[in-house]
Amino acid sequence: MANLTTVTRISQEKHPRNISKHLNYGTAGFRSRATELDHILYRMGVLAALRSKSKDGDTIGVMITASHNPEEDNGVKLIDPLGEMLESSWEKHATCLANAGDEEFQVVLSEIVETFKIDMNCKSSVAIGMDTRASSPGLNTAVVDGVKSVDGLCFDYGTITTPQLHYMVRCINTRNAYGMATIEGYCNKLSKALKNIWQNQGERKVYKPHIIVDCANGVGAKRLKDIAERFDKILSIEIRNAGEGKLNYRCGADYVKVNQRGPEGIDCIEGQKYASFDGDADRIVFYYTDKDNIFHLLDGDKVATLIASYLIGLIRKCGLELNLGIVQTAYANGNSTAYIQDELKVPVACVCTGVKHLHRKALEFEIGVYFEANGHGTILFSDSALSKIESSCSSSSNESEKLSANELRTFVDLVNQTVGDSISDMLIVETILRDKDWDVADWDKSYRNLANRLLVVKVNDRSVFETTNAERTVIKPTGLQKAIDDHVKLFPNGRSFVRPSGTEDVVRIYAESDTQENADQLALAVAKSTYDLAGGTGNLPTL
Ligand code: G16
Structure with a gap:
C-alpha cells in the first residue's frame, strides 16, 4: 500500500x-x-x-x-x-x-x-x-x-492539446462511450461528424472552404495537421506558425485579440479567412481584412452568437422546445450582449472570467453555449436535450423535422463538450458558415462591435484587488470604482472594469466606447487611476 x-x-x-x-x-x-x-x-x-x-x-x-x-x-x-x-x-x-x-x-x-x-x-x-x-x-x-x-x-x-486531454479523460471514464481515447479516435469522431453534415448541405456559392490557421507555434499545429489531412478535398486548412518561431510570440489568439491585428509575419490578404489558436489550442479567434485594408476580428462573442443562431434555427426546424442560453463574461462586447437579447432573444448570463465558471453556468441550460471574448468556449448538451433530439430522430413523422434532428444529433459529435477546443470550434464555425452559405464578412455583419481596448497594469500586489458583480465592479482598492465611474461618464456608450489576472502577474483593464479613440482614452484613464490607487510599478501602459 x-x-x-x-x-x-x-x-x-x-x-x-x-x-x-x-x-x-x-x-x-x-x-x-x-x-x-x-x-x-x-x-x-x-x-x-x-x-x-x-x-x-x-x-x-x-x-x-x-x-x-x-x-x-x-x-x-x-x-x-x-x-x-x-x-x-x-x-x-x-x-x-x-x-x-x-x-x-x-x-x-x-x-x-x-x-x-x-x-x-x-x-x-x-x-x-x-x-x-x-x-x-x-x-x-x-x-x-x-x-x-x-x-x-x-x-x-x-x-497533446489541452482540450484533447480533457476529451481523453472523458473517453476513458465513460469506457469509450464518448469516443475512443486516442488521437485517432478524436480525429475520427470530429471528421466523421463534419463529413456527415456537409454531405447533406449540397453545393455552396458564397462559402469558401479555405482557412489559414496561425497555431501560435504551439501544440495545435501538429494536432491540427492530424485532422486537416482528412479534409483534403472538401476543406483546405493551411497551417502557419507551426513551431518554426517562438511560442505565443507576436502570434496566437491572445496576441491577435489584445492587439486587434494579425500575427506578425502573416500578411492578411483581402477577403481571406484566418484563425489563430493559442499555445495549447483551447482558444480560437477569426479575422479578415476588407478591401479598405481594415482588419476585422471575430472573437469569442461572434463565435457564440453564430453558434446560437444556427442552433436556434435547427431546433425550430426540428419542432423541438429546448431551453438554450448563452454564457459570457464581463469582457463580452456590449453590442454582442444586446444582439443576443434583442435579436436572438435568448437568455444571456454573465459570470467571472475562467472557463470553469462559464462551464458551470452553462450546465443550467438544456443547451448552454459559453464563450469568453478571448475565444475560449464550447457548447453543452444536457441529457434532456439529447433525449429530445434522439426521440425526434426516431419518432418524428415529419421527414424534414427528422432530417434536422439528425443534423443536430450529428452536430453534437462535432463538439468537444468537455472544454473549449480550437480544432473542434474551428470545424463548428466552418460547418455553420457552410450551412448559411456565408463568407467571413457576411458573418461579421450580424452586429457591429463597440470599439474596445484591453490594457495591463503592473502593481506591487495584485492580491489587494477585490471585485464583485461578475468582476464588473471593483471593491478594493477603495476609491477605484468611483474613479472608473467618473471616467466612464465622459464617454458615449462607455463601460470599463478592472480585475486582477489569474494567470499572469498583472491587473487587466477593459474599456469600450463608441469610437476607437474614445475606447483608448477611457482605457488609458482607467489604467492611470489603477496605477495611482493600487501601487503601480514600471511604466504606465501606452497604446
Ligand atoms: C486562461 C483561462 C481563461 C481565461 C484566461 C485569462 O486561459 O482558461 O478562462 O480567460 O486564462 O485569464 P486571466 O485574465 O485571469 O489571466 P488560457 O488560454 O491561458 O488557459
Whole structure:
C-alpha cells in the first residue's frame, strides 16, 4: 500500500520546494516561471492520484501547459472524470499542498486523505498531457513520479492539446462511450461528424472552404495537421506558425485579440479567412481584412452568437422546445450582449472570467453555449436535450423535422463538450458558415462591435484587488470604482472594469466606447487611476 512517508521522502529528495513565493490554483491552475514549478508538478501528480482514489479509481487528467503565457512560463491544471475542470472544493487543497514547506508536506497530505476519507488501497490512474514548451518533458517526469509514489497508473499522452486531454479523460471514464481515447479516435469522431453534415448541405456559392490557421507555434499545429489531412478535398486548412518561431510570440489568439491585428509575419490578404489558436489550442479567434485594408476580428462573442443562431434555427426546424442560453463574461462586447437579447432573444448570463465558471453556468441550460471574448468556449448538451433530439430522430413523422434532428444529433459529435477546443470550434464555425452559405464578412455583419481596448497594469500586489458583480465592479482598492465611474461618464456608450489576472502577474483593464479613440482614452484613464490607487510599478501602459 502507498504510504505517505515514502511520498514525502521522494518529495524531499527528488522534488524539494525551491521557492518561497505563494502560488494559487488560479483561473486555470498553477502558472509561473517553469523553473519554479518542479515540486508543484510532483505534488499535483500525487494529488491527481489521490483524487482518482477518491473517485473509486476514475482517471484524472493532468495537463502541463501555460497556454497563452510566454514560453518561459509553464503550469498545470487538473481534469475531473468527465473531462471538466477540477471540482472547486479541491482547489484550496491544491493550493495548500503546492505551498506547503517540505517539512509540512506530509501533514497537509494526511489532512487531504482524512478530509476526503481516501482509501489508500484503492486503485488510481492519471492521464498526462503536455504542450510543446521546452520545460514540459522535465515537469512531466515530476508528475509521473508523483503519481507513482502513491502506486498510481499513468497514461502518458505526450504532446497533446489541452482540450484533447480533457476529451481523453472523458473517453476513458465513460469506457469509450464518448469516443475512443486516442488521437485517432478524436480525429475520427470530429471528421466523421463534419463529413456527415456537409454531405447533406449540397453545393455552396458564397462559402469558401479555405482557412489559414496561425497555431501560435504551439501544440495545435501538429494536432491540427492530424485532422486537416482528412479534409483534403472538401476543406483546405493551411497551417502557419507551426513551431518554426517562438511560442505565443507576436502570434496566437491572445496576441491577435489584445492587439486587434494579425500575427506578425502573416500578411492578411483581402477577403481571406484566418484563425489563430493559442499555445495549447483551447482558444480560437477569426479575422479578415476588407478591401479598405481594415482588419476585422471575430472573437469569442461572434463565435457564440453564430453558434446560437444556427442552433436556434435547427431546433425550430426540428419542432423541438429546448431551453438554450448563452454564457459570457464581463469582457463580452456590449453590442454582442444586446444582439443576443434583442435579436436572438435568448437568455444571456454573465459570470467571472475562467472557463470553469462559464462551464458551470452553462450546465443550467438544456443547451448552454459559453464563450469568453478571448475565444475560449464550447457548447453543452444536457441529457434532456439529447433525449429530445434522439426521440425526434426516431419518432418524428415529419421527414424534414427528422432530417434536422439528425443534423443536430450529428452536430453534437462535432463538439468537444468537455472544454473549449480550437480544432473542434474551428470545424463548428466552418460547418455553420457552410450551412448559411456565408463568407467571413457576411458573418461579421450580424452586429457591429463597440470599439474596445484591453490594457495591463503592473502593481506591487495584485492580491489587494477585490471585485464583485461578475468582476464588473471593483471593491478594493477603495476609491477605484468611483474613479472608473467618473471616467466612464465622459464617454458615449462607455463601460470599463478592472480585475486582477489569474494567470499572469498583472491587473487587466477593459474599456469600450463608441469610437476607437474614445475606447483608448477611457482605457488609458482607467489604467492611470489603477496605477495611482493600487501601487503601480514600471511604466504606465501606452497604446
Ligand atoms: C486562461 C483561462 C481563461 C481565461 C484566461 C485569462 O486561459 O482558461 O478562462 O480567460 O486564462 O485569464 P486571466 O485574465 O485571469 O489571466 P488560457 O488560454 O491561458 O488557459
